[in-house]
Amino acid sequence: MVFFCFLVDTREMVRSSKPAAGICSRCGGGASVADMETATRFCYVPVYRRTWRAIICTFCGALLKSYYRRHLRRP
Incomplete structure (x- = not known):
């Protein structure tokens, strides 16, 4: 008998962030612009x-707006 273990997960990580003007509409906390990275892994291999x-x-961690781009400059 062959046993297959499929383990797939997705991780979102903040690479860098800087303060932005505005407040959160949910909690009233401050906002920041962040460069995010999403990594999909299969059996712990990206x-x-x-x-x-x-x-x-910055207070509750809510995602207020996202901008998907094809190419972002990396620092």
């Missing part, structure tokens, strides 16, 4: 990565 920019709340 198979797909996507870099994007988002405006997030």
